[in-house]
Structure formats: structure tokens, C-alpha cells
Amino acid sequence: MAKIEEYIPIVGQSVIDDLNLLGQKLSGKVIQNINSTSVGGGVAEILNRMIPLLKELGVDARWDLIKGGSDFFGVTKKFHNALHGKSEEISAHDYEIFMQTSRDNIEEMGIYGDVIFIHDPQPIALIEKKKDNKWIWRCHIDVSSPNSEVWKFLWDFIVKYDSIVFSAPNFSQILPVRQFLISPSIDPLSDKNKELSTEEIDSVLAKYGITRDKPIITQISRFDALKDPIGVIDVYKKVKKYIDCQLILAGGTAADDPEGVKVLEEVEDKAQEDDDMHILLLPQNDIEVNALQRASTIIMQKSIKEGFGLTVAEALWKAKPVVASNVGGIPLQIKHKYSGLLCHSIDGAAFAVKQLLNSPQYAKKLGENGREHIRNNFLITRHIKDYMLLFLSLYNKEDIVYL
Amino acid sequence: MPELIKAKEPFRFYTRLHLTELTGLRATTVSQLLELIRKVPGSCIYHHTHRFLQQHQYLSPEPPNDFAYWVAEILGEKELAENLESIDTVQFKTIRMLRERIVATIEEYLKANPSAALRFADEDRPFYFMKSVSFVIPTNYVVSDLKEFIEVLEKITIDSIYFHIFESRLRLEKGDNDFSNWIADSLGDKRLAEEISRLDPYTHMLEELRQAIIKIIKKRIAA
Numbered sequence: 139m140a141k142i143e144e145y146i147p148i149v150g151q152s153v154i155d156d157l158n159l160l161g162q163k164l165s166g167k168v169i170q171n172i173n174s175t176s177v178g179g180g181v182a183e184i185l186n187r188m189i190p191l192l193k194e195l196g197v198d199a200r201w202d203l204i205k206g207g208s209d210f211f212g213v214t215k216k217f218h219n220a221l222h223g224k225s226e227e228i229s230a231h232d233y234e235i236f237m238q239t240s241r242d243n244i245e246e247m248g249i250y251g252d253v254i255f256i257h258d259p260q261p262i263a264l265i266e267k268k269k270d271n272k273w274i275w276r277c278h279i280d281v282s283s284p285n286s287e288v289w290k291f292l293w294d295f296i297v298k299y300d301s302i303v304f305s306a307p308n309f310s311q312i313l314p315v316r317q318f319l320i321s322p323s324i325d326p327l328s329d330k331n332k333e334l335s336t337e338e339i340d341s342v343l344a345k346y347g348i349t350r351d352k353p354i355i356t357q358i359s360r361f362d363a364l365k366d367p368i369g370v371i372d373v374y375k376k377v378k379k380y381i382d383c384q385l386i387l388a389g390g391t392a393a394d395d396p397e398g399v400k401v402l403e404e405v406e407d408k409a410q411e412d413d414d415m416h417i418l419l420l421p422q423n424d425i426e427v428n429a430l431q432r433a434s435t436i437i438m439q440k441s442i443k444e445g446f447g448l449t450v451a452e453a454l455w456k457a458k459p460v461v462a463s464n465v466g467g468i469p470l471q472i473k474h475k476y477s478g479l480l481c482h483s484i485d486g487a488a489f490a491v492k493q494l495l496n497s498p499q500y501a502k503k504l505g506e507n508g509r510e511h512i513r514n515n516f517l518i519t520r521h522i523k524d525y526m527l528l529f530l531s532l533y534n535k536e537d538i539v540y541l
Numbered sequence: 542m543p544e545l546i547k548a549k550e551p552f553r554f555y556t557r558l559h560l561t562e563l564t565g566l567r568a569t570t571v572s573q574l575l576e577l578i579r580k581v582p583g584s585c586i587y588h589h590t591h592r593f594l595q596q597h598q599y600l601s602p603e604p605p606n607d608f609a610y611w612v613a614e615i616l617g618e619k620e621l622a623e624n625l626e627s628i629d630t631v632q633f634k635t636i637r638m639l640r641e642r643i644v645a646t647i648e649e650y651l652k653a654n655p656s657a658a659l660r661f662a663d664e665d666r667p668f669y670f671m672k673s674v675s676f677v678i679p680t681n682y683v684v685s686d687l688k689e690f691i692e693v694l695e696k697i698t699i700d701s702i703y704f705h706i707f708e709s710r711l712r713l714e715k716g717d718n719d720f721s722n723w724i725a726d727s728l729g730d731k732r733l734a735e736e737i738s739r740l741d742p743y744t745h746m747l748e749e750l751r752q753a754i755i756k757i758i759k760k761r762i763a764a
Contacts, residue, residue, distance in 0.1 A: 152698035156558060159678055282665070304563060307669035312565035319561040319671060464665075527560040527676055537562075537584040538712065541678045 139187075140327035142194050148326050149519045157519065160526040161195030163541050169199040169529060170251025174214070174260035176203060177422060178390060179360070180322060180448050181257050181278055184521070187325045191522055197529075204247060204261045210239040214260045215397060217292075220285035221259070222364060222443040228288065237263070253529050256299075265298045272532040275299045278322070278445045280466040282308045300532055305446040306467040318528055321470060323521035324451045324512070329424035331455055334432055342429035348384065348416055353435035353495050356386040358427055358452070361402040361419075364443045365389075366463075369484050371408050371415070373440065376488035381495050384414040388430055390421030431456050436494050436501070440487055441465055451516045454478065454508030459501035461490040471516065477508035545686040545762070548727035552690065552719075554682040554697055557704035560674045561588065567667040571612060571621070572658045574668055575647045578608070581670050583636040587712055588673040590630060590639065594703065594747065605743060608643065611668045616660045621650045630743050635714050675708060687728070687762055694755055699747040706742050706750065718742075720754065733761045 146154055171189065175182050185201055192199035206214070213232045220226040240263035249267045256262060257276045265273055275296060281289070281304070296302060302317040304310055310317055324331055343350065355374055359365035367387050374385040387405060390398075402419065409415040420426050431437060437453035437460045444466030451471055453460045460478040462468045472478035479490040494501040530541065566581065568574040578586065589607035605626060613622030624646050633639040651658055662668070680701060682693045694702075705719035715722060717738050725734035736757050742750055 152700075156556065156698065156700070159556075160558070163678075307563060307671060308665070308667075310563035310565045310669065317563040317565065319563050523558060524560060527558055527674075530676065531560060531674060537582070537672060537674050539674065539676045541676055 139190050140325070142191055144327055145517075145519050148513070149517060153519050153523075157195050157523055157526070160523065160530070161192075161197050164197045164526060164529055167198065167252040167529065168250060169197060169253045169255055170249065171199065171201045171255045171257065172204060172247070172261045172264060173201075173257035174204050174206060174211070176201075180445070183330075183448075184322055184518075185257070187328060187518055188522060188525070191518070192525075195522070195526075197526065200251070202247065204239075204243045204264070206239045206243075206260065209235050211260075217259050217288050218279060219364070220288040221279045221281050221292075223280075223283040223285065224364070224443070226285065226288075233291065240264070253532060259292060262292060262295045265295050268298060272301075272529075273299045274301045274303060274528065274532070276303045276320075277309065278305060280306070280309060280443045280445050281311075282306075282466075301528065303528065306470060316531070318524075318531070320521070320524045320528065321467060321516060322446045322448055323516050323518045324448055324455060325518040326455060330428050331452055332428070334425070334429055338425070339429045339433050342426050343433055345426075346416055346418055348386065348433070350433070352414065353381065353383040354386060354433055355383055355436050355438060355491060356388070356430055356434040357438045357440065358431060358449045359387075359389045359439070359441070361387075361389055361398045361405060363397070363401055364441060366440045366442050367401065367405045368408060369440050369442075369487075370438055371405070372484045373438065373487045373491060374415070376484070377491050377495070378414070380492060382414075383435075383495065384416065385409075386416045386418065386430055386434070388416075388418040388420050388427065390419065390423075427452075431458065434458060436461060436491055438462065438487065438491070439468065440481075440484075441468070444468055447471065450478075451512050454505070455512045457502075457505040457509040459494050459504045460508065461487055461494065463487075471511065472508070473511070476504070477511050478504050545688055546728050546730070548685045548723070550723075550727045551683045551685045552723045552727070554680045554684075554693055554701050555704055556678050556680055556698055556701040557708055558676045558678070558700060560676070562672040562674050564670045564672060566670040568670075569662045569664075569667045570658060570660065571616065571618065571647060571651060574608065574612070575644065575651070577670055578640065578643055578647070582672060583640070583712075584672040584674070585670050586636050586640045586643070588671050590643075591673070591707060594707065594743075607668075611662075615662045615666045615668075616657075618650075618654075618657055618660070621647065621654075621657065624650060629741075630711075631741050633711065634716055636711060639711070675712070677704065687724075687758055691755055691758055691762075694751065694758075699751065702747060702751055702754075730761070733758065736761075 173181050189199050189201050213236045216226045216228050244266055252271055254273045258278050297314055299315055303320050305321055357370045406417050409417050431453055437458045439447050439450050439462040441463050446467030450460055450462050450468055464480040472480055474480045481487040481490050566577055568577050593605055609622040609625040612618040628642055684690045684693055709715050709719045721734040721738045725731050
């Protein structure tokens with residue numbers, strides 16, 4: 139695991155000095171993070187990197203998991219989809235499953251932090267244990283047009299928190315509690331983002347029978363309908379009519395995502411007849427994901443809904459040209475025609491991919507601009523700084539705070 | 542080289558880090574934008590007229606305030622955008638005065654172009670009002686003369702330069718930037734103070750601004 143000093147060559151000494159200063163201001167406070175899974179998905183990934191770095195900066199950050207069976211995670215997956223605006227049948231029994239598991243967790247979970255940092259809806263009901271400590275709910279989901287029934291159900295919990303955190307401005311609503319904008323981030327020194335040698339990249343390509351003789355279009359995502367892998371295949375087929383190319387669809391499934399297997403089957407079925415389509419199940423193989431991104435000519439993120447879309451930041455950090463949907467946090471990362479291309483449809487995405495494959499200089503420039511934008515705004519050091527300021531804001535309600 | 546004057550009061554460098562607070566308020570037309578600009582907290586006006594300075598420290602196509610960007614890119618009102626973009630922020634001593642100028646600019650435009658009030662942003666592209674929450678932190682750098690001042694200025698974070706030049710003058714309503722105030726009041730060098738005040742910081746990127754100030758002071762020391 140990288141030490142905080144190792145980020146100095148990437149972000150500069152002064153950024154690290156600021157982090158140390160903020161760490162001192164939080165000395166003595168215990169920050170208790172709670173979510174539902176230690177592996178799979180963006181939340182676990184960020185916490186895995188962030189907790190050790192916060193500790194190194196002198197912040198006593200800890201991490202606990204709630205418990206839940208497959209029925210509970212089935213319901214929270216429905217919540218997740220419904221909050222993203224997808225139509226879902228949620229029965230009274232489903233709500234009861236959620237509440238029963240929540241009651242079990244309320245009973246069993248030890249709450250010891252000065253600041254309790256709850257990630258996503260699964261552990262949201264723990265707020266019932268609130269006493270004189272501070273509580274933050276971190277919503278990683280695109281709630282720009284949530285299913286009103288589920289939102290109303292969660293509302294009673296949300297209003298009891300001290301602060302809410304969203305990843306993009308369009309997720310905000312008029313709320314009776316303070317709400318902050320904190321974008322997630324990537325770690326430039328993690329296995330998923332660190333520099334790789336040509337040999338390392340080639341060995342991964344060889345393992346999966348991918349050659350470099352044709353352009354490679356890649357989407358790295360969990361196999362999830364909201365990431366629209368079927369739409370990516372349609373884009374690829376439209377491009378393939380004019381430009382001989384390959385497609386890689388690679389990703390894993392998170393422990394709290396029971397739908398993943400079904401989507402993967404559908405994708406594999408659709409990809410059967412074409413040897414240039416590579417469907418790869420890579421649960422938690424970060425080096426391989428890194429290698430595939432670096433080997434790609436173009437990276438896509440054709441999500442229908444997106445919390446933030448960290449795979450876009452990962453691709454841009456590798457200076458890759460990206461074609462992505464204009465949803466969730468993606469437009470914060472891509473300024474259209476400057477640091478990537480945004481699209482709204484399969485046809486639009488196919489046109490953008492063809493344009494970039496035929497204009498490599500333009501594609502290169504978009505990738506370079508994207509890398510600098512990520513360096514300035516979406517690396518883990520900025521994220522840690524925002525979180526430390528967020529913790530301090532719980533004790534200071536003014537717009538200008540003198541520390 | 543003349544002997545350096547020692548300051549009556551030393552200068553302590555501060556730095557400023559910020560967090561963005563969401564308000565849930567959004568506008569989909571110029572009229573709604575105007576109505577909300579009139580009533581949102583000053584911290585919102587500050588955020589949308591200064592955010593770009595810190596987020597874009599390299600060349601980028603962003604215009605210098607969020608209001609201008611939105612009316613141009615989302616509503617297609619390029620002329621209003623230009624009017625908002627060219628507001629001379631440096632001449633205003635308070636957020637209230639800056640807000641009044643922005644309001645007057647939009648009102649004048651709507652009066653001359655009533656049809657602009659009929660344009661709606663796409664449902665997914667409204668203007669989202671946000672606030673800047675600033676955390677001001679003292680650094681360990683304290684200086685007593687111009688030579689020491691330059692030494693620190695060369696290595697201090699751009700957040701610190703940002704705080705002393707922009708935030709302190711407008712948001713904390715100190716009338717002028719902290720550097721000019723100290724040079725005039727504690728070193729008694731009004732000419733140098735004025736020269737730094739005359740820089741329009743809104744047309745520089747922060748690194749360029751650092752270099753411009755250093756150059757002016759070095760020239761003064763050598764004179």
C-alpha cells in the first residue's frame with residue numbers, strides 16, 4: 139500500500155502539507171466508516187485505499203461492515219435501481235426484510251466513533267443509534283430522479299443525519315440538512331492505475347487471446363444492466379461495419395449485486411458469434427483491468443445511469459480517449475470535445491468512436507487534456523482533503539471557518 | 542541596492558481550503574436564474590464567480606464565471622454570456638456590489654431581449670446553485686521585509702496566494718488584497734502596493750499571478 143509521501147511526485151509537496159495540517163486539526167476524533175461490503179464496487183475500493191492514508195495523516199479512521207443475507211441484498215439492489223430511477227416492484231415484504239436486517243444491525247453494531255460515516259443506503263437505518271455523535275450519509279448513487287416511494291421511505295432516515303454527501307450537483311434536492319458535493323476519486327498508485335510495463339500489458343493480452351493488430355474498444359464495468367453492456371455491443375457492431383476492430387467487455391460482480399450473473403449470461407449470449415468480442419469476468423483483478431485499459435485504443439462508458447463513473451477517471455488518467463454517456467458524474471470528468479466525447483445514444487456513441495478511430499491526433503489530445511483534468515480534480519489526495527474538511531465542517535457551521 | 546525596510550507589523554501567510562455545499566436550488570430559465578441570484582447567500586455568488594480560478598489552473602475553455610457558461614452553453618444566449626463574463630469583478634469591494642452588478646446585467650439584457658425569458662434549459666441541464674465553504678488556516682510562514690516576502694511567495698501554495706488576493710479582498714471585505722495592504726501600511730511603500738493592486742488577478746492563472754507579483758517586487762527592490 140502506497141505511503142502518503144509517494145504522492146508528492148504526482149500532486150506536489152504543498153498538497154501533502156495541507157493534508158498533514160488538516161490531519162492535525164482532526165487529532166483525537168474517531169471516524170467510523172460503515173458500509174455493506176469490503177470487496178467489489180467503488181465504495182469498497184475507495185475505503186480500502188483511504189483508511190490507511192487517513193491513519194497515516196493522524197486521523198483515527200476505522201471501517202465496519204453491516205451484516206445481511208442474500209434476501210437483504212436483493213432488496214437493497216432493488217432500492218439501488220429504484221433510486222437510479224429504474225422501475226422496480228418493491229413489496230411490503232421487501233421493506234420488512236430491509237427493516238428486519240436493519241434492526242439486527244442496529245442491535246449488533248457497535249457505534250464508537252465521534253463521526254459516523256455511513257456509505258450508501260444499505261446501512262442507512264443505523265442512524266436510529268444517533269446520540270451526541272455526528273452522522274454523515276454518503277450517497278454514491280445517482281438520485282437525480284429517484285423512485286419517489288423508495289426516496290420517501292429513506293427520507294425519514296436522511297433527515298436525522300447531520301450532513302449528506304452527493305457525488306454530483308444534479309443529485310442534490312432541497313433538504314432540511316446540510317449537503318455537500320464531494321466527487322469520488324481514483325488512486326494513481328493503486329494496482330488499477332499505476333504505470334505498467336509493455337511486457338506486463340502484453341502478457342495480459344496474451345492470456346486472453348487479444349492481439350494488437352486491430353484497434354481495441356473497451357468498457358470496464360460490472361455486468362449490470364445500468365452500465366448497458368448490450369448497448370456497447372450494439373455500438374461496436376455499428377463501428378465494425380466500417381472499421382475492423384475488437385471489443386473488450388470486462389468486469390466483475392460485487393458481492394451485494396445478485397443481478398450480475400444474469401446480465402453476464404445475456405452479454406455472453408450476444409457475443410457468441412464474433413471472435414473479436416472478448417467478454418472477460420475479472421473479479422478483483424486490478425492489474426489486468428489496468429493492462430486492458432492501457433492496451434485500449436478507445437474506452438467507453440455507456441452507462442444509462444451512473445453514480446460517478448470512476449472507470450472514466452481511470453481511463454482519462456491513462457490519457458485514453460473516452461466516449462461516455464452524459465449521465466451522473468461523467469460530465470464532471472469530461473468536457474465534451476475537450477477531454478473526451480459525451481453521447482446520448484447508441485448511434486451517437488458509434489459516430490464518436492468512428493471519429494476518434496479515424497482521427498488519432500484528436501483522440502490523443504482529448505486523452506492528454508483528460509489526464510490533466512483528473513490530476514487537478516479527481517485524485518485520492520483531493521478526496522481525502524474534502525473528507526477531512528467535511529469532518530471539520532460538522533463542528534463549524536459557518537461559511538468561513540478559521541481553523 | 543537600498544537597505545530593506547523592516548515592517549512595523551510582520552506578515553503571516555494564511556492558506557484557504559474549500560468545500561462545496563449544495564443548496565438544492567436550481568434554475569431552468571434566465572428569469573429563474575435572476576430571481577435566485579437576488580436571494581441566494583453571498584457564498585453562492587462567490588462560489589459561482591470564483592470556482593473556476595482554482596479548478597482550472599491550466600488552459601481550458603471555461604469562461605470565468607458559471608453564470609456566463611450556463612447561459613451560453615445551455616440556453617444559447619451568447620451575448621448575455623459575454624456581458625456577464627466581462628463584468629470587471631476586481632472593481633467591486635463586496636459580494637453585495639458584485640451581485641447587484643450581475644443582477645443589473647441580466648435585467649438590462651432581458652429588457653432589451655424579452656424573448657430570452659422564454660428559453661428553457663433541457664430538463665437535465667438546469668443551473669445548480671452551490672456555496673463555497675472556506676477553511677482559513679495560518680501557515681508557519683511569517684515575514685518582515687520584501688526579501689523574506691518573495692522567498693515565501695516563491696514556495697507558498699497557490700491556495701495561499703488565492704486567499705490573500707481574492708478571498709480576503711472581496712469576501713472578507715478588506716478593500717484591497719492583503720499583500721498591498723501590508724506593503725502600504727506596514728512597509729509604507731504605497732507605490733509598490735498600488736502597482737500590485739493594479740494587476741487584474743481575474744485575467745491571470747494563479748501561477749502566472751504569483752510570477753507577476755514576484756517580478757514587480759523584485760524590480761522594486763532593485764530600484
